Amino acid sequence: MKVVDNGEKIADARGILWDLDNTLYPLTPNFSNHFNARLADVAREWGVDLPHAELVALAEKSMRDYGYSGRIFIERFGFDRAALHHRIHEVADETLLSGTAELADHLEHLTLDHAIITHGSYDWACRVLNHIGLDRWFPAHRIHALETFDFHRKSESRRPFEQGLKSLGLNGCQVMMVEDTLHNLKVPHEMGMTTVLVTQGELPPRDLPGYVDIVCDDALAFVKMVRALKEGLS
Structure with missing residues (x-):
């Protein structure tokens, strides 16, 4: 200290x-995995035709590289920043914390x-x-x-x-x-x-x-x- x-x-x-x-x-690894999986769900919900596991890997890479799981999704797929911000927090499960x-x-x-x-x-x-x-x-x-x-x-x-x-x-x-x-x-x-x-x-x-x-x-x-x-x- x-x-x-x-x-x-x-x-x-x-x-x-x-x-x-x-x-x-x-934050625990379990919750981080959950959050990235929900981000992959949202991407597919919004029309990204990639395997779920590949989208999870993108979320993990985005977090490692930028400290924000959604950045690659905004830049690569053109997601609206505010819409993604609200949607991912809507589907994340706080009871895992x-x-x-x-x-x-x-x-x-x-x-x-x-x-x-x-x-x-x-x-x-x-x-x-x-x-x-x-x-x-x-x-x-x-x-x-x-x-x-x-x-x-x-x-x-x-x-x-x-x-x-x-x-x-x-x-x-x-x-x-x-x-x-x-x-x-x-x-x-x-x-x-x-x-x-x-x-x-x-x-x-x-x-x-x-x-x-x-x-x-x-x-x-x-x-x-x-x-x-x-x-x-x-």
């Missing part, structure tokens, strides 16, 4: 912006406000939060999905973070941004936020860029640390 400033930034924080997928809960009651218990004891910034769809975020038992900390106006910030990517634009901060009524120096994708932390760090990389048990890069302030195994480890620091100062 890496922590800057002896935890001072954490202790002073008043809110948290969270990524959703593979941050508030872990698992949360932890312990995370909810620790969130209960934090006097912080929370918001979501996700590249998933709004409907998907609502379904997932409900399924993993965290919906009570994320009211509707604090769930920010890719379509609600006009498909601006977190790695390239301040727009998603500005929207999230506005919903919290806070400025960057009062907020922590928790995310599993390294390059998505560069912009919030530039905006003054304390940045937290969640690794889901994987080893972080040996040479972490300076825009990463904190590294934790998962959301539970991070929230436990925040709670311990804040209670230690009270």
Whole structure:
């Protein structure tokens, strides 16, 4: 675990912006396989006459190469980006995901406000939060999905973070941004936020860029640390 400033930034924080997928809960190979299979189903539904297994392989390659399973489908088959975004999240099954009651218990004891910034769809975020038992900390106006910030990517634009901060009524120096994708932390760090990389048990890069302030195994480890620091100062 890496922590800057002896935890001072954490202790002073008043809110948290969270990524959703593979941050508030872990993605598993089983779910990734399911998601790619559903993407192949959608492609065939939309008229692509290729074997299902070949379409799954394309989704896997797209994820490896671009970090987004649908990109090759948009570029090769001309799928509308927004339509694919909504359709794939409609057919994905959130009940395959698992949360932890312990995370909810620790969130209960934090006097912080929370918001979501996700590249998933709004409907998907609502379904997932409900399924993993965290919906009570994320009211509707604090769930920010890719379509609600006009498909601006977190790695390239301040727009998603500005929207999230506005919903919290806070400025960057009062907020922590928790995310599993390294390059998505560069912009919030530039905006003054304390940045937290969640690794889901994987080893972080040996040479972490300076825009990463904190590294934790998962959301539970991070929230436990925040709670311990804040209670230690009270």
